[in-house]
Structures are given as C-alpha cells and as structure tokens.
Amino acid sequence: MSTSAAPAWAEEYRLDQLLAEPAVRAVIAAAGVPVVDAVPSAAQFLADFQDLPFIGSAIGRGADRGHRLGLRWGLRAGAERTAEFDEPVGRVLVAALCSLARHRLALRQVTQHTNGCSLEAAIPSDWRTFGGTLTVTALLGATGTAVRVEAEFGGQLYDWGAGKKTVAAFLADLPGLLTAQP
Template identity: 35%
Template sequence: MFCPECGTKGGGKFCVECGTKLSPPGPATAQAVEPPADWSREARHDRLIAHPEVQALLKDAAKQSGSRVSGEQLIKFYDKHLAKFNYGIAVGDVASIAAPLLTRLGIKTGKTRSEVVSAPIGHATVATLCSLTALGLEMKEVEQASDGCVIEAAIPPDLLVYQGTLVVTLTDLGDRSQVDAATKIGGQYFDWGKSSRLLDRLFTDIRAFRA
C-alpha cells in the first residue's frame, strides 16, 4: 500500500517515512445492480418485474381483480341444475374429459388482434402485465427475446369456455410497440364472444395505461 500523505510504499499500521496511520484496503465488494432509470424502454421481462415501481403497479392491478368466484366454483355451483341436460354427467366432468378430447380432434376457436401502440416496449409490457393481472389471468410462460417477449396466460374455465390460453407478443419498435394477441379456446366451436371481450379489454388497458 502507499501512504496517503507522502506516497511512500510500505506495509504495517504506520508509514515508515512519516508515521501516518495506514488503513489497509477492505475486501472487494460486488456492486449492486441498479434498476434502469427509465424502465419504460426496458425490453427484458425479468428486469421489469424486479423494478420497485413496476412491482407497485402490479400490486395495484391485483387489487382491481378483486375477490372473484372461480370458473371451477361456478361449474360446481350449477352442476345440480345443468346435469339433467347432460344425461346425468356433471359439467365439471365434461370440462375435464370432453374438452381435451375435442381439442385433440382439432375442435377449437379463438380470435387474434394486432395493434401498434404509441408507447415504448417497457411501458407496453408493464401495461400488458397489469391488464392480465387485473383480469385475473394467471401467467403460465414468458419467452424472452432481444426485442421483446411472448407472454402466455391461462384463461380460466367458466360457463362459456372449458379451457383456453391468451398469448401476447410484444415487439420493440423504438418509441412504439407492436402488440399481437391471440386467444386459443380448445374443445368448442364458439366462445360466445369471450375472446373478443378479453381482447377489447386488453388493448383498452394498454392504450389507457399511465405510470
């Protein structure tokens, strides 16, 4: 080490030349990774959800979803009224057995929608995550790309659909973002407008999002 007063190289607790007390260097410490100052332009999903501001936004969105009766609960509640129309087979059994079989047979429905939104990629991604959270849709998979990500969320079963997924692809276009969304409802030919309503709500939420 070098003396901070006279610059003499040496060791020990005091400088051999001028007697100044020497402070040995402490152990190297890893620098904490700072969150991006402007997360609205951050394309990486993991960096976004680790940001304190984004976490606060997601918590607020979760509050909007409220306490809802799940699709499974609705099915069980109405089973006693609907079973007679299914020859005594419970609706829950139809959902768990028939729907996957029909899906494998190629019976499915769904809607797609694409839009370029006037928001950078981080803003659009967080808006999408908040919308899905407020809608009560569970995120299943997130595939990261260099210029955006693909988010897959589960559409819970209810009296309109047996099972389904919502896939949202977000692509960085600089000051704008490309949002492509598609619903996939398996085991039925019609979803009685559920896909359209979900997509309407998703894109409305993304356009209206303010952080």
C-alpha cells in the same frame, strides 16, 4: 406518451430486468385490484344441473367427453387482434402485466425475444368455455411497440364470443394503464 420524462426502465424489453425494478413492482401491485367478479367455472355451471331427473349427471359427463374429444381432434376457437402504441416496449409490457393482474389471469409462461417478449396466461373456465390461453406479444417496432393479443380455447369449435371479449377487454385496458404509469 406521458408528459413527464420516461423512467429508466421504459425501454427495457427483458421481463426479468423489468420485474427487478421496485417501481415496476409497485405499479403492478397498484393495478392488481381485480375489475372482474368471480365467474363460475364450466364444471361449477354444469354441476347446477346434476340434480335434474334423467339428464342431470349425463350433462356433465357428456360435456367432459366432448371437450376431451375436441382436444384430441385439435379443435380450437378464439380471436386475435393487433395494435400499435406510441410508447416504449417496457411501458407496454408493464401495462400488459397490470391488465393480466386486473383480470385475474395467471401468467404461465414468458418467451423472451430480441426486441420484446411474449406473455402466456391462463384464461379460467366459465359457462362458455373450458378455459384457454391468452398470449400477448409486445415487440419494439420502428415507431413504437406492436402488440398482438390472441385468445385460444382448445377442444372447442365455438367460444360463444369469449375470445373476442377477452382480447377486446385486454386491449381496452392498455391505454389507461399506460397513462397511469410514472
């Protein structure tokens, strides 16, 4: 925990109440500078091969069909990890929102729990995946805040390490973002 006194919003687990705080919005805005470069999407990556004789256009069509078939069959790839933080749930949720902003992951859905909340964000498509979902659940525990992070890519049997990389980058961000908060 930081050496200064915790702000009034630090114990808040309701996202709407957290985002109503001007100090929280300022922390998220300050952390929102992206740390990742824009990566070409799967469609852009495959489009580079469109001009190859005989197989160019077939690559894109085959990848699209394979992804749709994988979705229909319920194929999924991904990774998950859990971590404990000796911080109030409100501070961890704010750090999670900051990490989502830094990694350009758009928040899609919020599920409120009685002792925390779950954030669902869209993982953009890249050369390894057709996009996926990052779910972050922060719940107040007996000694701090328990965080569960899951990256899931539907329609794929393999994610070529994208799930582990996404989860690890997210969890690696949290300690630094927690210490940067007031």
